[in-house]
Amino acid sequence: MKKSKKIFSILLTTAALASAVNMSAIAAPIPRESAPVNADEGAITVTENLIGGILDEVSGGLGFQMANGKANTIIRKAVINGNTDGYGYTILSAVSRNAIYQIRDMYLRNDYYSAVEEEVKALISDIITDVQNGKPYDEAVKEAYTAIYTAKDAGFNPSDYEGIDTCYWPDRPAVDSVYLNRARKLLLEAK
Numbered sequence: 001m002k003k004s005k006k007i008f009s010i011l012l013t014t015a016a017l018a019s020a021v022n023m024s025a026i027a028a029p030i031p032r033e034s035a036p037v038n039a040d041e042g043a044i045t046v047t048e049n050l051i052g053g054i055l056d057e058v059s060g061g062l063g064f065q066m067a068n069g070k071a072n073t074i075i076r077k078a079v080i081n082g083n084t085d086g087y088g089y090t091i092l093s094a095v096s097r098n099a100i101y102q103i104r105d106m107y108l109r110n111d112y113y114s115a116v117e118e119e120v121k122a123l124i125s126d127i128i129t130d131v132q133n134g135k136p137y138d139e140a141v142k143e144a145y146t147a148i149y150t151a152k153d154a155g156f157n158p159s160d161y162e163g164i165d166t167c168y169w170p171d172r173p174a175v176d177s178v179y180l181n182r183a184r185k186l187l188l189e190a191k
């Protein structure tokens with residue numbers, strides 16, 4: 001009798017812990033605008049389910065390095081155990097890292113993100129309307145980026161770099177990544 005009560009108590013505690021872990025694992029959503037270009041919705045969802053609790057901690061003040069280390073440990077174990085629906089460590093850790101970075105940055109510079117979003121919304125309002133009317137998202141992102149770059153430097157002409165990957169554009173104006181991130185967010189909402 002005593003032994004069965006102890007086993008029942010252990011099972012009850014284990015069930016409570018498992019349910020707490022599951023609740024926190026899907027707590028915070030990953031901002032879709034932070035995801036790498038090659039990440040599909042499945043990879044984002046798997047990552048979200050694995051590190052949602054960590055994202056909650058980041059939005060409450062946990063630092064990037066600590067959060068990234070915790071997330072990498074969870075993702076690595078999930079990949080090794082085959083609990084990632086076939087997604088590999090590379091894509092899941094990239095989705096995780098980007099989400100942690102953005103949430104941490106928004107925690108530190110929330111007013112700045114809001115101000116930039118309003119600025120970008122005014123700058124690309126016609127592109128947002130085009131997306132609402134069916135324009136392809138990828139095409140709209142390129143136009144939005146060009147609008148942001150030309151707003152910073154009127155002499156910037158992306159046609160000078162036709163066929164060259166954007167990371168090799170030598171004279172691209174310096175723009176805070178928050179501008180590009182907010183543009184993606186607004187266009188995803190419009191989509």
